[in-house]
Amino acid sequence: MTTHPLFFEAAGETLFGTCTEPDQPGSLGVTVLRGGGYTAAVTRSPLWTPLETRLASVGVRTLRFDYHGAGDSTGLIGEMGSNRYFAADVVGAVDSLRSRGVSRHVLIGQCFGARNALAAADRIEDLAGLVLIAPLVRDFDRGEGTATRLAEGSTLEFMSRGVGALEPTMLLKPKQLARIAGAARILARTKARAALARIRPGDGTPPWVSRPFLDALTGVIERGVPVLFVFGTEDGWEDFQAALPGRLEALVERAGPAMQIEVLDGKVHGRAALPTQEALGDLIWEWMTASFELGSG
Amino acid sequence: MSPGAGAVRQAEGFLEEADLVGPGLFGHRYLPDQPSGTGVVICSPIYAEYFKNYRREVLLARALAAAGAAVQRFQYRNTGLSDDVPGGMTVASMTDDADAAAGALAERCRPDRMILMGVRWGGIVAARAAVRRGGAPLVLWDPVIDPAGYLADIIRVRQVQELTSGADKRHSGSDLVTMLENEGSLVVLDYLIERDLHRSVAPIDVPRLISEAASEAALVLQVSRRSELAEDLALVAAGWQDAGVEVTASSTGHEEAWWFEADRFETEENKMLTRLLIDQTVAWVENLGADR
Numbered sequence: 001m002t003t004h005p006l007f008f009e010a011a012g013e014t015l016f017g018t019c020t021e022p023d024q025p026g027s028l029g030v031t032v033l034r035g036g037g038y039t040a041a042v043t044r045s046p047l048w049t050p051l052e053t054r055l056a057s058v059g060v061r062t063l064r065f066d067y068h069g070a071g072d073s074t075g076l077i078g079e080m081g082s083n084r085y086f087a088a089d090v091v092g093a094v095d096s097l098r099s100r101g102v103s104r105h106v107l108i109g110q111c112f113g114a115r116n117a118l119a120a121a122d123r124i125e126d127l128a129g130l131v132l133i134a135p136l137v138r139d140f141d142r143g144e145g146t147a148t149r150l151a152e153g154s155t156l157e158f159m160s161r162g163v164g165a166l167e168p169t170m171l172l173k174p175k176q177l178a179r180i181a182g183a184a185r186i187l188a189r190t191k192a193r194a195a196l197a198r199i200r201p202g203d204g205t206p207p208w209v210s211r212p213f214l215d216a217l218t219g220v221i222e223r224g225v226p227v228l229f230v231f232g233t234e235d236g237w238e239d240f241q242a243a244l245p246g247r248l249e250a251l252v253e254r255a256g257p258a259m260q261i262e263v264l265d266g267k268v269h270g271r272a273a274l275p276t277q278e279a280l281g282d283l284i285w286e287w288m289t290a291s292f293e294l295g296s297g
Numbered sequence: 298m299s300p301g302a303g304a305v306r307q308a309e310g311f312l313e314e315a316d317l318v319g320p321g322l323f324g325h326r327y328l329p330d331q332p333s334g335t336g337v338v339i340c341s342p343i344y345a346e347y348f349k350n351y352r353r354e355v356l357l358a359r360a361l362a363a364a365g366a367a368v369q370r371f372q373y374r375n376t377g378l379s380d381d382v383p384g385g386m387t388v389a390s391m392t393d394d395a396d397a398a399a400g401a402l403a404e405r406c407r408p409d410r411m412i413l414m415g416v417r418w419g420g421i422v423a424a425r426a427a428v429r430r431g432g433a434p435l436v437l438w439d440p441v442i443d444p445a446g447y448l449a450d451i452i453r454v455r456q457v458q459e460l461t462s463g464a465d466k467r468h469s470g471s472d473l474v475t476m477l478e479n480e481g482s483l484v485v486l487d488y489l490i491e492r493d494l495h496r497s498v499a500p501i502d503v504p505r506l507i508s509e510a511a512s513e514a515a516l517v518l519q520v521s522r523r524s525e526l527a528e529d530l531a532l533v534a535a536g537w538q539d540a541g542v543e544v545t546a547s548s549t550g551h552e553e554a555w556w557f558e559a560d561r562f563e564t565e566e567n568k569m570l571t572r573l574l575i576d577q578t579v580a581w582v583e584n585l586g587a588d589r
Binding site: 016 | 313
C-alpha cells in the first residue's frame with residue numbers, strides 16, 4: 001500500500017488530495033468527503049487513516065481531499081451551507097480516481113460532506129454506494145443550525161433568545177445591527193419555507209425537511225444504490241426521526257435492505273470522541289465488506 | 298507516505314509541490330518562477346493550533362512565493378502524512394525535521410538567505426533550527442515563550458471540555474497534570490497530548506534560545522488584542538536589539554481562539570488577523586531581500 005499526494009482540477013480550481021493505493025487495486029474506489037471547513041487531505045485521522053489501510057488491504061483505493069478554499073486547495077469558500085453544495089469538487093475527485101482505474105465509486109460523506117455526496121450523486125453514473133454520516137436534513141448556512149431550529153418555533157422566542165431585548169442604542173452599534181439583520185434574515189427565510197410548504201399538496205412531510213435532500217435521496221434509491229446512514233445520538237438522529245413522516249419514510253420503505261440505518265452513542269462528526277470514531281470506522285468497514293465483493297488486495 | 302510528488306503550477310507564478318522532503322518527512326514546497334534568492338521554512342504549531350493556522354500558512358506560502366521567495370512547509374514526524382518517529386515526537390525530533398526541511402529547500406533552490414519561521418510552539422522549533430545553522434533571520438507569530446504556561450492553557454481547555462460536555466467526573470488542573478505524568482498522555486478534545494514532548498522542552502531556556510537564534514533581523518508578531526507586547530516577548534525583542542539584530546515587533550491587535558471554533562464561519566482569506574499577519578510578513582521578507 002502507498003499513500004501519495006495529488007492535485008486535480010475541479011470547476012476551475014486546483015484541489016489537493018491524498019490517494020491510498022493498494023498493492024493490488026480492484027475496481028472499487030472510495031472518496032471521503034469531510035465536513036465543511038476541515039483540512040482533510042493531510043490529517044492523521046483516528047477514523048480515516050485506519051479505515052483507508054483496511055480498505056487498501058482488500059484492493060480499495062481511497063481519496064481524501066480538501067474542498068476548494070480549504071487546506072491546500074485553491075479558491076475561496078465563499079458561502080457554505082447545507083443548501084450550497086460543493087458537488088463540482090466531488091465530481092472532480094471522482095474523475096481523478098476514475099483516471100486511476102476506478103470504475104465503481106463509493107462516496108463517504110460526513111455532515112456537510114454527506115450533503116455534497118448526495119448533491120453529486122446524479123452526476124456519477126458509476127456510483128456504487130453511499131455512506132451518509134450525520135447528514136443534515138434541514139437547509140441552513142454554516143453556524144446557523146440552532147438559529148434555524150429556533151426560527152421554526154415562536155417568533156417572539158426566537159427574537160428574545162437570538163437578539164435579546166431591543167434597545168434604541170443597538171442601532172448605533174454596527175455589530176449589534178449585523179446581529180439583528182442576520183437574525184431577521186434567518187427568520188424570514190425559515191418562515192417563507194414553512195409558508196411555501198403549507199400551500200404545497202401535503203404528503204405529511206414536515207415543512208422544514210430539506211427538499212434537495214429528499215430529491216437527491218429519491219434519485220439514489222431509484223437507482224438501487226445501497227446507502228448506509230450513520231447518526232450519533234447527539235447529532236442528527238433526532239432530526240432524522242422527526243423528518244421521517246411523509247416522503248422520507250416512504251423512501252426508507254422503498255429502499256428496503258438497500259438502506260441501512262445505524263445509530264452510535266454521542267457525536268459522529270466534528271471532533272467526535274475517539275471510541276466513537278473507532279466504532280464508526282468498524283461500522284463502515286462491516287458495511288463495505290457486506291455490500292461489495294472485496295478482493296484480498 | 299511514499300514518494301510520488303503531486304505538483305501544480307499556480308497562476309501567481311510559482312510551482313507548488315507536495316512530496317517527501319526527507320526520509321519520512323512530508324511537506325509542501327513553493328518554487329517561484331523568478332526567485333528573489335530568499336528561502337523560508339515554516340515551522341507549524343501543534344495540536345488544534347496546527348489546524349487553526351493551516352490555511353493561513355498555505356496562504357502565506359503562496360503569497361511569499363508570488364513575491365519571489367522559495368518556501369518549504371512540512372509536517373513533523375508523528376503527525377499528518379509524515380512517518381512515525383521512534384520514541385515519539387520530542388522537541389529534538391521536531392528540530393531535526395525543521396533542519397531537514399531547510400536542508401531540502403537549500404539543496405533544491407540554493408537561496409542566498411534562509412529565514413526560519415515559527416508559529417506558536419513552532420517558534421521554539423524554528424529558533425532551535427536557526428541556532429543549528431549558526432543563527433538565521435527569524436519570523437515568529439505569537440511564539441510560545443513559556444512552555445509550562447502553554448501546557449497549563451491546554452489543561453484548561455480539557456477542563457472546559459469536561460465542563461461543557463457534562464462529563465461525569467471533572468478533574469482539577471493538578472489532577473490532569475498528574476494523569477499526564479502517570480499515564481504518559483492526555484486526550485484534550487481529540488488531540489493526544491504527550492508527556493514526553495512537554496518533558497523534552499523543560500530543560501530549554503526558551504527566551505534565551507530565541508534571543509540567541511536570530512541573526513541579522515527578526516520579525517515578531519503578537520496575536521493579541523493588547524497593543525503593547527507581552528513582557529516576555531518585549532524582553533526577547535530587547536535582547537535582539539542589544540545583540541544588533543534589526544527587530545520589528547508589534548501586536549496585531551486581534552485575538553485568536555487557538556483551540557476553539559468561532560461561533561460563525563468566516564473565510565480565512567477575509568479575516569483581518571490573517572491579512573495582517575500575511576501582509577506584514579511578506580512585506581518584511583521582501584524588505585529583507587531588498588536590503589541585501
